[in-house]
Amino acid sequence: MAYSLEYQLNHDLDIFLKLSDNLIHIATAGAKLPIELAGLDEMIINNKSLIFAINNEVKITINPYLDELLKFKGTRERDLYLTDFKRISSKGIITFDKTIVEDNNDPFYHVVAWPSFGYTLNNFKVIPPILTPDFIATKIEQNIINNIADSSNNGKMYDKFELLKNI
Amino acid sequence: MKKHIRIYKQILRLRCKPNITTLEKEMICRCKSIRNIAKKIKIPQHDLPATIVGGIYNRSYKIDECKDLIEPIAEPLKIRLLNLGSIGSDNGVNKIGRCAENLTANYLMLFKKAKKIEDIEFTKAYRPRTARVIKRCDNCINIFGEHGI
Numbered sequence: 001m002a003y004s005l006e007y008q009l010n011h012d013l014d015i016f017l018k019l020s021d022n023l024i025h026i027a028t029a030g031a032k033l034p035i036e037l038a039g040l041d042e043m044i045i046n047n048k049s050l051i052f053a054i055n056n057e058v059k060i061t062i063n064p065y066l067d068e069l070l071k072f073k074g075t076r077e078r079d080l081y082l083t084d085f086k087r088i089s090s091k092g093i094i095t096f097d098k099t100i101v102e103d104n105n106d107p108f109y110h111v112v113a114w115p116s117f118g119y120t121l122n123n124f125k126v127i128p129p130i131l132t133p134d135f136i137a138t139k140i141e142q143n144i145i146n147n148i149a150d151s152s153n154n155g156k157m158y159d160k161f162e163l164l165k166n167i
Numbered sequence: 168m169k170k171h172i173r174i175y176k177q178i179l180r181l182r183c184k185p186n187i188t189t190l191e192k193e194m195i196c197r198c199k200s201i202r203n204i205a206k207k208i209k210i211p212q213h214d215l216p217a218t219i220v221g222g223i224y225n226r227s228y229k230i231d232e233c234k235d236l237i238e239p240i241a242e243p244l245k246i247r248l249l250n251l252g253s254i255g256s257d258n259g260v261n262k263i264g265r266c267a268e269n270l271t272a273n274y275l276m277l278f279k280k281a282k283k284i285e286d287i288e289f290t291k292a293y294r295p296r297t298a299r300v301i302k303r304c305d306n307c308i309n310i311f312g313e314h315g316i
Contacts, residue, residue, distance in 0.1 A: 009265065010234050011214040012296050027296060030217030030233070049211035070299075080195075080298040084202055101217075101294055102302050104261075 002039040008032055009104055016047040016093070018130040019137050021120045025051075025088050026163065029098040032105060034167040036136065043131050050128045051091065059116040060089045065158040069099065069110055082112070089113035092124060099160040109163035139167050181228070187288045190221045190228050194290050197230060198298040218301055221290040222271035227279035231271045236264035241276035243284055244269065247310045260305045267292060268307050284311060 003013075008028070015026040015037070062082065063069075072078040085095045094114040100106040121127055140163060147161035177196050181189045197219065205215055216232035223229075236254060248254050254264040268289055275281040291314060292301040303314050 006235055006262075006265075009262065010217055010232070012217045012294065013214050029294060029296070045211045049209075052209045052211065077299065080198075084296050087206070097297075101299070102304065 001041065002035075003033065003041045003044075005032065008038060013044070014048055014051075014088075015044050016051050016130060017132040017137060017140065018121070018128075019132070019141050021122075023051075023093045023121065023128070023130065024140070025093045025095045026109065027085075027095070027097045029101045030104055031098050034164050036133075036167055037164065040133070047130045047132075050130055051088075051093070054091045054124075054128060056091045056124070058090050058092045058119050060086060060113045061116045062086075062113050063111050063158045065156070066110075066112065069158075069160060085112040089115060092119050096163055107162045107165065108160040110160040111158055136167055140164070142166075185223060185226045185228050187223055187290065190223050190230075191290045194219065194221050194230065194293050195298050198293050198295045201295040215295050217294065218267050218292050219295055220267035220271055220292045222268070222275055222287050223289075224275045224279055224281040224287045227275060227281075229271050229274045229279075231267050231274065233265055233267040234270065235262075236269050236273060239277060240264075241273050243282075244272055244276060244310070247284065251306055251309060258306065263306060266304060266307050268303075268311055272311070287311075289314065 009030050009032070011028075012030060013028040015028065017024050017026070067078070070081070072081065085097065089095045089112070092115045095112045096109045097112050098106070099108045099110050143161065143163055143165050147159075150161070151157050151159055177193065181193045201215060201219070205213055218233045219230055221228060221230040236248075240248070240254070245254075248264050248269070251263050252258045256263055271289070272281075272284060272287055275287050276284075281287050289311060292303065293299065294301055303311070
């Protein structure tokens, strides 16, 4: 059974997906999900349980543009914000978060943290058998690549972008 | 041991002096504990709530998360919600009655004898994952007014 709209709006879901080279994590913060993704609730729950089993400890890099993007009032607020993302990212996963939490329809996400030194799926001792439909993985990868291209043009590296566009 | 003393102090702070300031502090601790529980129990079906809000009336307080408001609903709240549209429908701003403020106010009015919405003081809304403040939506501003703190 798919995630109902109520459930999507009322919960901060953890979505783990496998792209061609990396694992990614998306924190939805009560956002409306694309229908195809909302229909994959069993896969999302299963992927989450597989991530629990990973015991990696990887060095991570925090998005240097984060302070400008979220306008933290102090280091305490920043630390509290990053706690959960650091924990997930240190397993070797790139983490994304919804930028504007107040608006459920806002499509923008930003990258929060990623494993340093080009850590990819090949670096995992055992690659977790996370499932992701090809059409979703391709679209997300395309969106990330487009964002990198755009950000290099406008000079705003790691800015917010539409992560789940066209799914 | 130190950790236990700290937690005990936190509990006492709100129990002995229930006011909006202690409740506000409790909210940040609650965000942390919700997140830690989610981390420890390792039940993949468990998802964090998107928002939590605390409300206080006299010495009674309630912390609730956003979910759909169900009957029974206190009359003053129901009237204000119906002014915006039918409960559960989307009026373009948000789903009416979905916000955590509504659930908190409803509990305090039904079970703690709060008669007017104006008598209830609310904390800021927090996202438990990050403990960041979430701005009040336009529907809630219409019902509960701008946030006082």
